Amino acid sequence: MTITRDGITATLDGTTDLGRVEGQATLDESWAPHVQAELTIALPDEATLEDLDPRSAHRVTIAASATYPGSFIPDRSRSFDLGLRDRVIDHERAEVRLSLASDEALLMDDVLTDDEPDYSATLNQASLRTIVDGMLDRIGASLEPGSADATFYVLEDATNLNPNPSIETNTTGYTAGGCAMTRAAATFGTGAWALQLVGNGTADSFATIGSGLMGMQAGRRYTLAATGRVVTALSGVADTNGRERGLYVAVTAGSTTTYQSAKLANVNGTTDRVSITFDVPAGVTGIILRAYLGRTAGTIQWDDVTLVENRGTVGIDYEESFSGDTADTTDYGYTWTGTPNASTSARIALVDRSPDLLAWQPGTSAWSFLQPLFQSVGLRLFCDEQRKWWLVDGSTFVADGVLQLTMPGNLHTATDTTSRDVEWHDAAVVRYRWRAPDGTQQERIDSYAPPGYTKVRLFELERAYPGPGFAAYAVKRAEGRGRTVDLDALADLTVKPSQVLRVNLPDTPALLGVVRAVVYDLTAGAMRVASRGLTDVPDGSWLVLGFASDETFADLAADTLTILEDITP
Known part of the structure; x- marks a missing residue:
């Protein structure tokens, strides 16, 4: 196979031919930017040299082509659209060296x-x-x-101070005023029942929720939220204080401060989640929580009534409904603190993930x-x-195509190295350090050390804690390291990282693994391939003979070959 200088071109911003080109391009799983190239060109004219300024947003497109004389392999071509990152002028040689990178550099x-x-x-x-x-x-x-x-929810423990949020067994804790109050089968919300209020059209109609402070404390902020459904459209007017179809809070501390939620849309069957956030001042003498109909004839049902402390954490939904009956998730566990439907409810974060x-x-x-x-x-x-x-999923992603290298044949040299000291470990500790918005220094540890481990790698990261997982994944990634084969071969312009790699060497069992990186020598028509996850395959194995016509590499048993991705920070 040959790649000639005539088969390599470099173009600046899609218009300016940079003339004679020499250099190499590298694609590496463990790199960010993923694709990087180093080119040398002859010193161009003044206008082109001025445009080759990496401080401006310039791009270089490398186009390479390859032919395989006397073989059945079709001609290949490949282009690399990369951003200009660095320029060095060698006046003695009358050359310019260019460094290029893929678009991770823009982020x-x-x-x-x-x-x-x-x-x-x-x-x-x-x-x-x-x-x-x-x-x-x-x-x-x-x-x-x-x-x-993946989901990436910010998590925070919370307590629903309303002991009867879904009216599942009775209406305890709710007091009617100017209206009829009953339990009704719910067609919305999370429970089977709802609090139903029927106004008489003449009196101010409401239900008082709970009594006293309900566990609230002075100097803190709270959010009252409920899901309301208009069963029968309301006719009439707001109550004497202008309140209708929503929630109302009155905080008494010397003088009365009132809060009112948005009103429900007055359409049969309309369901909305409404809420109020309010402060409890020092010296508070009373708090009134109410759900209002107004002075109307009509019917509203209320369900999932929550009262939680609002700590102001960005990303936390303080209107979210929950009780001790809420099903646990991968993020939260839920429990009653006492008798179900007659005690407060706790929402407990199962993942320690910094809101920062x-x-x-x-x-x-x-x-x-x-x-x-x-x-x-x-x-x-x-x-x-x-x-x-x-x-992509770093543990399962496999790029299209299979690279087959054979010596003698298209493979020139192979160096097989196994090392305990290079890129291998079977346990990991990750120390996260960061400064929170309030200025406090934070630190969390994520560790993974399976029984029988012998070597620990420490990662020290200056970033907010994302929750556990990186340490275990880093160990899994390292299982495929420690043994590498570096391969020098004729350039195949279809090769890319994460492809399946099969290597046949003299007097050695065949090797099956994954391409970790490929370095193209664009001048000499050669490439160097780095591998990972290598497995010896005995003679006669199906893995050597080839895949069945209806199977792909992804169909291999998980214990046949572990595919691992380098996520070194």
């Missing part, structure tokens, strides 16, 4: 300059893909389609903000040489 350049943290990621806690896409939109990019995703994690801090790059998120859940984010962005 590294994008540093938040606002005076306050950016909390926009908290709006998309249900999908890490959506959070990533929001960041990529800043540079005019978006993720390619894919299924790899989704706060993009001033002075932090977009890449540094995103990296701990996808790493902590075992995902990998990278941009390829065509400016396509991918979010």
Whole structure:
């Protein structure tokens, strides 16, 4: 196979041919940016040299082609669309050396300059893909389609101070005023029953919720929330104080301070979650919590009434309904503190995840903000040489194609190295340190040490704690390291990291693994391939003979080959 200088071109911003080109391009799973290239060109004219300024947003496109004389392999071509990062002029040689990189570099350049943290990621806690896409939109990019995703909720313990939030057994704790009050079968909310209020059209109609302070404390802020449903559209007017179809709080402390939620839409069958947030001042003498109909004839049902302390944590939904009957999730556990439906309810965070994690801090790059998120859940984010962005599962992702290298044949040299000291460990400790918005220094430890471990790697990260997971994943990743084969071969322009790799060497069992990195020598028509996750395959094995026509590499048994992704910070 040959790659000639005539088969390599470099173009600046899609218009200016940079003439004779020499250099190399590297694609590496463990790198960010994922694709990097070093080129040498002849010193161009003054106008072109002026345009080759990395301080401006310039791009270089490398186009390479390859032919395979006398073989059945079709001609290959590949292009690399990369950003210009560095320029060095060698006047003695009349040459210019250029450093290029894929678009992760743009996220590294994008540093938040606002005076306050950016909390926009908290709006998309249900999908890490959506959070990533929001960041990529800043540079005019978006993720390619894919299924790899994770929730990333900010978590906080809470107590629902209302002992009877869903009226499941009785109406204890609720007192009617100017209306009929009953339990009714609910067609909404989380419980089977709801509190039903029927106004008479002449008197102020409401239900008082609870009594006294209900466990609230002076100097703190609380949120009262409930789900209301209009069963029969209300006719009439607001009550004498202008309150209708919503929640009302009166706080008495010398003088009375009132709060009122938004009103429900007055349409049969309409359901809304409404809430009020209010402060409890020092010297408080009384608090009144009420659900109002107004002075109307009509029917409203109320369900999922919660009263929780509002600590003001960005990203926490203080209107969320819960009780001790709420089903546990991977994030929260729920329990009654006493008798079900007659005691407060506790919501307990099952993951220690810092609320600061989704706060993009001033002075932090977009890449540094995103990296701990996808790493902590075992995902990998990278941009390829065509400016396509991918979010993939780091433990299962396999790129299309299979690289087969054979000596003698298309493989020139092979170096097989096994080391305990290089990139291998079977236990990990991750120390997170960061400064919270209130200025306090925070520290959390994530560790993973299975029985019989012999070597621990310490990661020290200056970032908010994302919850446990990275330590275990780092150990799993390291299982595929320690043994590597570096391979020098004829260049195959279809090779990319994460492809299946099969190697046949003289007097050695065949090797099966994964391409970790490929370095193309664009001048000599050669490549160097680095591997990971290597497994010896005995002669006659199905893995050597080939795959069945209806099977792919992903169909292999999990214990046949572990595919691991390098997530070294």
